[in-house]
Amino acid sequence: MNKLRFLILVTVILAVILPGVSAQDGDPIVAEPGQELNMVLLPKTLGNAVFDQAHEGAMEAHEELENPGELIFNAPTPDNAIPGQIEIIESAITQEVDAIMISANDYEQLLPSTQSAMEAGITVVTWDSPVAPEGEALFIAQVDFDETGQVMADMALSILGEEGGEFAILSATPDASNQNAWIEALQTVLEEDDTYEALELVDIVYGNDDPDDSYNEALGLIDSYPDLQLIMAPTTVGIAAAAKAMFDEGLCSEIAVSGLGLPAEMQEFTELGCAPQFALWSFTDLGYLTYYVTYLLATGAMEAEEGVTFEAGRMGTYTIEADPTREDALRVLMGPFSVYTEENIDEWAMDEEEMDEEEGEGDEEGEMEEEATEESDAG
Amino acid sequence: MKLLERYPWLRRWETLLFVILCAAVFINISLSEHYFNIDNLANIFHLSIEKAFVVLVMALVIINGEIDLSVASVMGLSASVLAYEFEKGASLESAISYAMLAGLACGLANGFFVAYLNIPSLVVTLAGLIAYRGAARILLEDRSVGNFPEWFTSFALDDVYVSIPTLLFVLVGLILIGTLVYQFTNLRQAVEEGAAFRFRKPGPVGLVLITVLAAVLVYMLALSSGAFEATTYVFAVLYLISLGILQFTNFGRYIYVIGNNRAGAEYAGLRVKQVKMTIFVMSALMAAFAGLMYAARVGNIRANAAEGFELDIITIVLLGGVSIFGGTGTMVGVGLSLLVVLNLRNGMSLRNINDNTRASVIGALLILSVLIPNWAQTIQRFLPRTLSGDNLTLDLENKEARESTETA
Numbered sequence: 052m053n054k055l056r057f058l059i060l061v062t063v064i065l066a067v068i069l070p071g072v073s074a075q076d077g078d079p080i081v082a083e084p085g086q087e088l089n090m091v092l093l094p095k096t097l098g099n100a101v102f103d104q105a106h107e108g109a110m111e112a113h114e115e116l117e118n119p120g121e122l123i124f125n126a127p128t129p130d131n132a133i134p135g136q137i138e139i140i141e142s143a144i145t146q147e148v149d150a151i152m153i154s155a156n157d158y159e160q161l162l163p164s165t166q167s168a169m170e171a172g173i174t175v176v177t178w179d180s181p182v183a184p185e186g187e188a189l190f191i192a193q194v195d196f197d198e199t200g201q202v203m204a205d206m207a208l209s210i211l212g213e214e215g216g217e218f219a220i221l222s223a224t225p226d227a228s229n230q231n232a233w234i235e236a237l238q239t240v241l242e243e244d245d246t247y248e249a250l251e252l253v254d255i256v257y258g259n260d261d262p263d264d265s266y267n268e269a270l271g272l273i274d275s276y277p278d279l280q281l282i283m284a285p286t287t288v289g290i291a292a293a294a295k296a297m298f299d300e301g302l303c304s305e306i307a308v309s310g311l312g313l314p315a316e317m318q319e320f321t322e323l324g325c326a327p328q329f330a331l332w333s334f335t336d337l338g339y340l341t342y343y344v345t346y347l348l349a350t351g352a353m354e355a356e357e358g359v360t361f362e363a364g365r366m367g368t369y370t371i372e373a374d375p376t377r378e379d380a381l382r383v384l385m386g387p388f389s390v391y392t393e394e395n396i397d398e399w400a401m402d403e404e405e406m407d408e409e410e411g412e413g414d415e416e417g418e419m420e421e422e423a424t425e426e427s428d429a430g
Numbered sequence: 431m432k433l434l435e436r437y438p439w440l441r442r443w444e445t446l447l448f449v450i451l452c453a454a455v456f457i458n459i460s461l462s463e464h465y466f467n468i469d470n471l472a473n474i475f476h477l478s479i480e481k482a483f484v485v486l487v488m489a490l491v492i493i494n495g496e497i498d499l500s501v502a503s504v505m506g507l508s509a510s511v512l513a514y515e516f517e518k519g520a521s522l523e524s525a526i527s528y529a530m531l532a533g534l535a536c537g538l539a540n541g542f543f544v545a546y547l548n549i550p551s552l553v554v555t556l557a558g559l560i561a562y563r564g565a566a567r568i569l570l571e572d573r574s575v576g577n578f579p580e581w582f583t584s585f586a587l588d589d590v591y592v593s594i595p596t597l598l599f600v601l602v603g604l605i606l607i608g609t610l611v612y613q614f615t616n617l618r619q620a621v622e623e624g625a626a627f628r629f630r631k632p633g634p635v636g637l638v639l640i641t642v643l644a645a646v647l648v649y650m651l652a653l654s655s656g657a658f659e660a661t662t663y664v665f666a667v668l669y670l671i672s673l674g675i676l677q678f679t680n681f682g683r684y685i686y687v688i689g690n691n692r693a694g695a696e697y698a699g700l701r702v703k704q705v706k707m708t709i710f711v712m713s714a715l716m717a718a719f720a721g722l723m724y725a726a727r728v729g730n731i732r733a734n735a736a737e738g739f740e741l742d743i744i745t746i747v748l749l750g751g752v753s754i755f756g757g758t759g760t761m762v763g764v765g766l767s768l769l770v771v772l773n774l775r776n777g778m779s780l781r782n783i784n785d786n787t788r789a790s791v792i793g794a795l796l797i798l799s800v801l802i803p804n805w806a807q808t809i810q811r812f813l814p815r816t817l818s819g820d821n822l823t824l825d826l827e828n829k830e831a832r833e834s835t836e837t838a
Contacts, residue, residue: 097784128785130738135785137728138477142779145470146462159576159730163587225572226732 079368080353080361082116088149088349089120092338093139095154095180095227096129096260100313101287101334102154105179108338109152115364116346120149129261132156132224140164144171150349152341153187154179158228162186174349178341179334180229184380188348188355189371191341192384193332196229196376199311200236202388203283204247206309206328210281215249218281219272221289221310223260232376233285253279258289265292273306284310290329294320314391321396330390340366340385355381443751443803447766450795454770458777465780468657472589474776475662479586479727480505480720480736481743482665482768486672487716488747489764490709493676495689495756496544496551498713500558502739503566504536505721510566512722513575513731522579526722533718534711536562541710545703551710559740567733576730586726590663591656604670661723673761685709689756745792746771749799770795 092109094102106124113122123143127135133156141164143151151168155161155177165175165186178191194202207218220237222230234255241247253276258265265288272279282297284290290312297303303325312329320326343363347353353361359371374380439445458465475482484501491498508529515525536558543554676682684705688695696702725731750767752759771792778788 097786123782125782125784131785138779141473141477145464159574160728163729226574
């Protein structure tokens with residue numbers, strides 16, 4: 052009896068360990084094209100340029116993988132953000148789609164829906180902005196959330212200089228989980244690192260990713276803080292609106308704007324000096340990578356487990372890892388940041404337009420991706 | 431035209447809504463294989479149930495000649511009070527009662543300013559829309575509160591299984607309530623004298639229609655076991671209650687009369703102020719309840735909960751044939767318009783048509799709901815024979831107004 056028990060134990064242990072070992076040691080998992088999957092790409096809202104870019108990236112992967120199924124792109128309007136996303140998820144469950152890729156408007160409120168989607172056998176992957184781990188298979192992180200705080204602190208320091216000064220944050224919605232995590236990371240950097248001692252964060256306001264609201268919040272900041280020198284907007288809508296507000300008021304020489312922005316939208320303001328520096332990652336790549344990961348998971352080629360390595364088409368090899376910013380969560384880290392200034396904005400803004408036409412096959416892009424892979428391996 | 435004269439109900443807005451509803455359902459069935467699936471039919475209500483609750487009372491408010499723009503903010507405030515109290519460690523039961531008390535306070539404030547200080551309700555409730563939302567933001571700031579107990583969220587999320595005994599129990603209950611209503615309201619008088627309630631013996635077409643509807647209802651109930659959430663059943667009961675209140679009670683008649691001609695109602699000695707006060711309190715209490723249901727459904731609350739819901743709610747009421755100037759409209763129309771809007775939304779959602787397009791379609795429908803009756807009137811002005819017939823509804827309501835002022 053004891054021997055039998057021992058044997059069973061050994062078998063069980065092997066059964067548990069072996070797949071993990073093989074996944075870690077073996078070659079990266081490669082997607083097998085041509086399998087039929089109906090997939091929903093669900094960004095936060097409609098009418099945001101970055102999400103259209105993510106859509107392009109996903110479509111690129113959709114064609115590359117010769118998926119005969121449908122790639123559905125749908126999102127709520129900003130005024131209906133959370134109930135709208137719930138409705139789209141429920142509708143996707145009814146339509147019996149195979150996978151949903153979500154950039155979540157809320158960390159918790161979508162949980163009941165995403166969980167019932169998972170119960171219905173649908174692969175749920177989040178990108179750009181996650182939901183709580185129990186409601187997703189894994190999260191495709193554009194960049195390391197802590198790194199975002201560091202990059203923003205660095206940009207603030209380089210704009211304000213050694214003597215520092217007052218700055219304020221213009222964020223998206225108060226409940227956007229990615230923006231909140233970045234702001235928190237920024238605050239941690241400011242507190243813990245003496246290099247940034249001279250930077251004083253005076254206020255955080257929310258423009259709800261609405262151009263009008265963001266514009267008005269930016270104007271409000273000028274009135275409330277006469278000594279304000281910088282507005283940091285970790286949202287593409289917010290940074291463009293804030294830069295426009297400063298430009299319209301003729302304040303570009305006094306108050307700088309920085310944060311996360313789209314080169315094509317920011318080029319004019321950077322050249323005018325309103326937004327001397329800002330950063331972003333490629334949303335096209337994010338959509339592409341998200342599609343690849345989701346395809347691999349939904350076809351059953353890959354399990355969402357720590358340490359699994361896979362190949363994502365033109366972007367190279369990635370590994371699923373534990374998410375250091377969230378407990379019990381898995382992520383795939385894309386990375387890294389590109390910082391845009393007056394010197395390089397020209398080519399980037401042009402690149403982006405060309406990319407739209409050529410579906411992103413420039414040499415420079417390729418180099419960028421190699422970098423990305425290296426960094427994610429290192430991290 | 432003769433047909434229209436013979437069957438006046440053909441001319442009613444409700445009939446057109448019913449036709450639109452049938453068309454919408456037909457199109458949905460033909461365009462999506464997933465539409466006629468019991469889980470999806472349950473979703474139609476589930477995903478907008480909070481709005482549906484508030485629509486019921488909003489109809490009374492608008493028929494009364496007022497408007498309540500603050501409902502969505504009251505929903506947000508009650509949900510936020512619930513979240514705030516719960517976060518502080520209060521039991522959920524006491525948190526719920528605080529939330530309802532907050533709703534009551536909002537209703538009393540709205541009602542006091544409108545009824546007793548005679549400030550237009552548009553202004554009062556616009557102020558409420560801003561102030562109550564502000565209060566919610568003061569309570570919760572940027573935080574989100576969740577982890578409500580299972581029994582609370584399951585009320586809005588879990589499917590209810592209906593057994594035959596409960597079905598029987600509910601039926602007996604409904605018959606009992608019906609008898610009570612019949613005995614203690616003016617329903618009997620209305621039926622006997624044909625006075626306030628425009629109910630006449632149904633013709634053959636009507637009989638067939640009623641039979642079909644009843645059959646569908648029974649079929650749905652039998653199928654619905656294990657598909658619908660408890661909130662949907664609560665809504666069905668509340669719908670019947672508000673239908674009863676508006677169409678069969680004296681209070682309902684006062685609502686029409688005051689909405690039609692406030693000065694006249696006052697001269698006749700109706701307690702206009704009390705009626706308006708009651709309506710605004712009802713509206714806020716229903717909104718507070720809907721806010722709690724929203725909290726139960728999404729399981730997590732921020733201060734911006736239910737933001738912007740008021741416009742959808744008012745749209746559904748107006749589309750239901752309720753005049754924005756007050757005095758006209760029926761609960762049947764409002765119920766049909768609710769079904770039309772929810773079915774259209776659902777159908778478009780199943781075809782992955784995005785929010786922007788959906789909003790345009792509903793908007794176009796609302797404009798048509800105002801234009802079509804106007805066109806009909808213009809056309810009929812050139813057809814003298816049907817002129818008197820066209821004014822039938824108006825006549826009836828005036829008559830109703832006269833009668834109720836007389837009885838009062």
